[in-house]
Amino acid sequence: xxxxxxxKICREILLDLNFRSKTQxxxxxxxxxxxxxxEERKFLLSGDVASLYKLGANxxxxxxxxxxxxxxxxxxxxxxxMRSIKT
Amino acid sequence: xxxxxxxxxxPHTPSFVATVAKEGPEVPVAKLxxxxxxxxxxxxxxxxxxxxxxxxxxxxxxxxxxxAVGISNExxxxxxxxxxxxxxxxxxxxxxxxxxxxxxxxxxxxLSFTKEFxxxxxxxxxxxxxxxxxxIPIVPIFINTFVPPMPSANRCHDLGKMVRKxxxxxxxxxxxVIMASGSLSLEVxxxxxxxxxxxxxxxxxxxxxxxxxxxxxxxxELVKNSTTEQIAHAGNIAGEILxxxxxxxxxxxxxxxxxxxxxxxxxxxxAWRLDK
Numbered sequence: 001x002x003x004x005x006x007x008k009i010c011r012e013i014l015l016d017l018n019f020r021s022k023t024q025x026x027x028x029x030x031x032x033x034x035x036x037x038x039e040e041r042k043f044l045l046s047g048d049v050a051s052l053y054k055l056g057a058n059x060x061x062x063x064x065x066x067x068x069x070x071x072x073x074x075x076x077x078x079x080x081x082m083r084s085i086k087t
Numbered sequence: 088x089x090x091x092x093x094x095x096x097x098p099h100t101p102s103f104v105a106t107v108a109k110e111g112p113e114v115p116v117a118k119l120x121x122x123x124x125x126x127x128x129x130x131x132x133x134x135x136x137x138x139x140x141x142x143x144x145x146x147x148x149x150x151x152x153x154x155a156v157g158i159s160n161e162x163x164x165x166x167x168x169x170x171x172x173x174x175x176x177x178x179x180x181x182x183x184x185x186x187x188x189x190x191x192x193x194x195x196x197x198l199s200f201t202k203e204f205x206x207x208x209x210x211x212x213x214x215x216x217x218x219x220x221x222x223i224p225i226v227p228i229f230i231n232t233f234v235p236p237m238p239s240a241n242r243c244h245d246l247g248k249m250v251r252k253x254x255x256x257x258x259x260x261x262x263x264v265i266m267a268s269g270s271l272s273l274e275v276x277x278x279x280x281x282x283x284x285x286x287x288x289x290x291x292x293x294x295x296x297x298x299x300x301x302x303x304x305x306x307x308e309l310v311k312n313s314t315t316e317q318i319a320h321a322g323n324i325a326g327e328i329l330x331x332x333x334x335x336x337x338x339x340x341x342x343x344x345x346x347x348x349x350x351x352x353x354x355x356x357x358a359w360r361l362d363k
Contacts, residue, residue: 011144014144059278060324066285
């Protein structure tokens with residue numbers, strides 16, 4: 001499990017404008033430099049934030065993905081996906 | 088010696104900046120900050136010490152301190168690109184920061200430090216409204232309020248007491264203000280967000296209780312009840328209460344002279360006068 005790497009990707013989306021635009025344009029290539037499991041890669045590329053959250057990724061950081069519209073996410077679908085998790 | 092003249096507990100909700108830019112100074116949140124600003128201006132501070140939650144911007148999991156002091160001449164931000172906020176340069180009081188670290192390490196608080204750092208909305212939203220010219224130097228004291236294991240409420244309260252001792256032994260005739268910011272119950276980006284929003288307030292009853300503790304200056308009860316479980320129940324960002332608890336370690340058992348709330352956001356605006 002590489003939760004650290006997922007959190008790092010989220011943070012780089014916020015802080016690194018170059019990485020952000022690369023990820024917006026070619027997400028698969030952009031994240032290829034991070035050591036992720038096959039499953040994590042699949043969840044990220046499909047914008048499955050609920051599954052990433054269940055793996056232990058940080059929710060505050062995950063929301064950066066919606067703010068900057070990467071991996072098909074926006075605030076609206078992010079809200080629905082995350083709220084589908086039973087607490 | 089330096090004198091502690093006032094303390095302020097306020098929110099740092101990032102959207103306030105765009106709201107006030109759009110809707111003007113008559114909007115309720117602008118008036119709340121104006122009330123706090125009036126108290127701040129009244130006490131004529133020379134320096135502001137700020138208990139702060141970095142939101143994974145200044146620090147990250149590669150290097151994450153429990154307590155850290157920013158010791159520098161200058162910082163800048165918002166590193167997290169708060170909508171509608173300009174890029175600010177902010178003076179930092181290096182001498183007071185170094186003094187607080189020295190006193191801390193000599194009194195059982197092994198404070199980390201950073202000498203080159205940028206800051207996020209958690210410091211700059213309050214300063215944007217309170218010291219928009221950024222003329223007053225700050226000393227940030229970062230507390231890990233988000234990443235388990237967080238320091239206990241009791242430990243943060245003791246941190247505040249130590250900081251009080253440090254400031255009062257700082258051999259400079261300066262007027263010092265203490266600030267802390269955050270929400271009392273808040274979930275950002277997690278499953279307990281409100282529908283269609285980016286945040287939620289999972290435990291408004293806890294937020295209300297906290298406000299009562301402020302009102303009655305019942306710090307011991309606040310510290311006792313701010314358990315890890317209670318904080319987790321109040322939201323993934325509710326650890327910001329630890330900033331307020333550190334602030335109360337400085338304030339002591341004084342009653343606030345101003346207290347207003349925004350229950351829909353889990354927020355409180357509180358002011359204490361501490362000058363003699």
